[in-house]
Amino acid sequence: MSWSDLAMNGRILIVDDAMENIQILHHALRDEHDVLFALSGEKALQIAHNQQPDLILLDAVMPGMDGYEVCGALRASAAVRDIPVIFVTALSTPEDETRALEAGAVDFISKPFNVAVVRARVRTQLTVKRQADAMRELTLTDSLTGVANRRSFNEAMDNEWRRCGRDGTPVAIIMIDIDHFKHYNDAYGHQAGDLCLQQVSAAMKRCAGRPPDLLARYGGEEFIILLPQVGAEGAEVVAQRILDEVRLLQIPHKASSVGPQVTVSMGVSTAMPDDQSDASALIRRADALLYRAKETGRNRYCMSPQD
Numbered sequence: 001m002s003w004s005d006l007a008m009n010g011r012i013l014i015v016d017d018a019m020e021n022i023q024i025l026h027h028a029l030r031d032e033h034d035v036l037f038a039l040s041g042e043k044a045l046q047i048a049h050n051q052q053p054d055l056i057l058l059d060a061v062m063p064g065m066d067g068y069e070v071c072g073a074l075r076a077s078a079a080v081r082d083i084p085v086i087f088v089t090a091l092s093t094p095e096d097e098t099r100a101l102e103a104g105a106v107d108f109i110s111k112p113f114n115v116a117v118v119r120a121r122v123r124t125q126l127t128v129k130r131q132a133d134a135m136r137e138l139t140l141t142d143s144l145t146g147v148a149n150r151r152s153f154n155e156a157m158d159n160e161w162r163r164c165g166r167d168g169t170p171v172a173i174i175m176i177d178i179d180h181f182k183h184y185n186d187a188y189g190h191q192a193g194d195l196c197l198q199q200v201s202a203a204m205k206r207c208a209g210r211p212p213d214l215l216a217r218y219g220g221e222e223f224i225i226l227l228p229q230v231g232a233e234g235a236e237v238v239a240q241r242i243l244d245e246v247r248l249l250q251i252p253h254k255a256s257s258v259g260p261q262v263t264v265s266m267g268v269s270t271a272m273p274d275d276q277s278d279a280s281a282l283i284r285r286a287d288a289l290l291y292r293a294k295e296t297g298r299n300r301y302c303m304s305p306q307d
Contacts, residue, residue: 009032009033009034010032010033010034010053010054010055010122010126011033011034011036011051011052011053011054011055012029012033012034012035012036012053012054012055012056012057012122013036013037013038013044013047013048013051013053013055013056013057014026014035014036014037014038014056014057015037015038015039015040015041015044015056015057015058015059015062015067015070016037016039016057016059016062016088017039017040017059017062017063018059019039021059021088021111022037022039024115025057025088025118028115028118028119029118029119029122032119033122036051036053040062040063040064040065041062041064041065041066041067041069041070041073042064042065044056044058044070045070045073045074045080048074048080048083049077049079049080052080052083053083054083054084054126054129055083055084055085055086055122055125055126055129056074056083056084056085056086057086057088057118057122058070058071058085058086058087058088058105059087059088059089060087060089060091060096060100061089061090061091067087067089067100067103068099068100068103071085071087071100071103071104071105072103072104074104075103075104078158078159079159082129082132084106084107084125084128084129085104085105085106086105086106086107086108086109086121086122086125087100087105087107087108087109088109088111088113088118089108089109089110089111090110090111091110092110092111096108106125106128107121107124107125109121139151140152140155142216142217144194144197144198144217145197145198145201145202145217146198146201147201147205147215147216147217147223148214148215148216148217149216149217150216150217150218150219152214152216153214153216153218153224153226156214156216156226157226157279157283158279160212160226160228161273161278161279162273163228164228164229164272164273165273165274165275167229168272169228169229169272170229170230170231170232170270170271170272170273171226171227171228171229171230171270171271171272171273171279171282172226172227172230172231172232172234172235172238172268172269172270173224173225173226173227173235173268173269173270173282173283173286174224174225174227174235174238174239174242174266174267174268174286174301175218175222175223175224175266175267175283175286175287175289175290176204176222176223176224176225176242176264176265176266176290177221177222177223177264177265177266177290177294178196178197178200178221178262178263178264179253179256179258179262179263179264179265179294179298179299180253180255180256180257180258180298181193181196181220181221183253183255183256184196184253184255184256184262186255187253187254187255196251196262197217197221199249199251200246200249200251200262200264201215201217201223203242203245203246203248203249204223204225204242204245204246206245207238207241207242207245208225208227208238212226212227212228212229213225213226213227213228214226224283224286225238230270231270232268232270232303235268235270235303236268236301236303239266239268239301240301242264242266242301243263243264243266243299243300243301246262246263246264247261247263249261249262257298258297258298258299259299263298263299264299265290265293265294265298265299265300265301266289266290266293266300266301266302267285267286267287267288267289267290267291267292267293267301267302267303268286268289268301268302268303269282269285269286269289269303269304270282271285285304289301289302289303289304290302
């Protein structure tokens with residue numbers, strides 16, 4: 001599939017206070033894309049956060065919150081700052097175009113617009129975005145297991161900690177270590193060790209399958225799971241499911257003191273984010289609980305009393 005093919009079927013948000021302009025753009029783009037619209041800047045920001053469009057076509061002059069303010073608000077939010085914005089406006093001086101680009105827009109189309117030009121520029125910006133998304137995916141994914149890497153986890157943890165703090169919902173963390181993995185590598189070789197990591201990570205990913213859940217390889221044979229909006233009871237369900245799924249893999253481990261098969265140990269911790277706490281403390285607590293699980297026999301999970 002070519003990059004131009006990937007530029008099709010994008011989700012486009014049109015923002016304009018004039019419904020006739022929205023109708024013209026909708027008619028021009030509807031055959032190739034899923035088209036959303038907003039009649040105000042405030043509504044545009046709400047849709048952008050909730051629907052995560054691939055591209056925004058934004059009018060500069062609107063009552064209340066104008067396009068420049070909208071673009072600035074988008075760029076100030078980590079959740080939506082990477083959505084490209086094309087200004088579509090009756091303003092046409094070089095100063096207007098410069099102001100739009102300085103606000104964070106990637107392109108500028110003057111009204112009255114040519115439909116063919118709009119379609120071409122939308123395809124171009126969607127192609128650029130797909131390429132950028134693909135490169136970003138490479139930098140945020142563990143190449144061996146295909147799950148998120150530590151950098152990806154840190155970004156997600158920061159975003160979800162703030163979001164759950166605003167919403168008044170808990171966050172749970174599960175730290176996971178494959179028991180006696182060094183002995184496994186010594187006994188079976190590194191190629192078998194890589195396959196073991198892939199099988200175990202795939203099993204764990206099946207256990208935390210909600211859209212906001214994130215499994216990441218934290219380092220070596222250590223993994224971490226982020227469970228936003230999940231309390232202690234829900235996190236314990238996921239931990240028990242992981243024990244069961246790994247057991248069902250029945251991967252032989254003759255060098256383990258725990259048993260004849262590969263097992264995992266886990267530390268499970270939950271917290272309610274607020275201004276007096278931080279995500280690093282939650283991670284440290286989960287790590288300490290993982291250590292306790294190892295010290296008390298492995299092939300188990302430990303939770304702190306307050307969890």
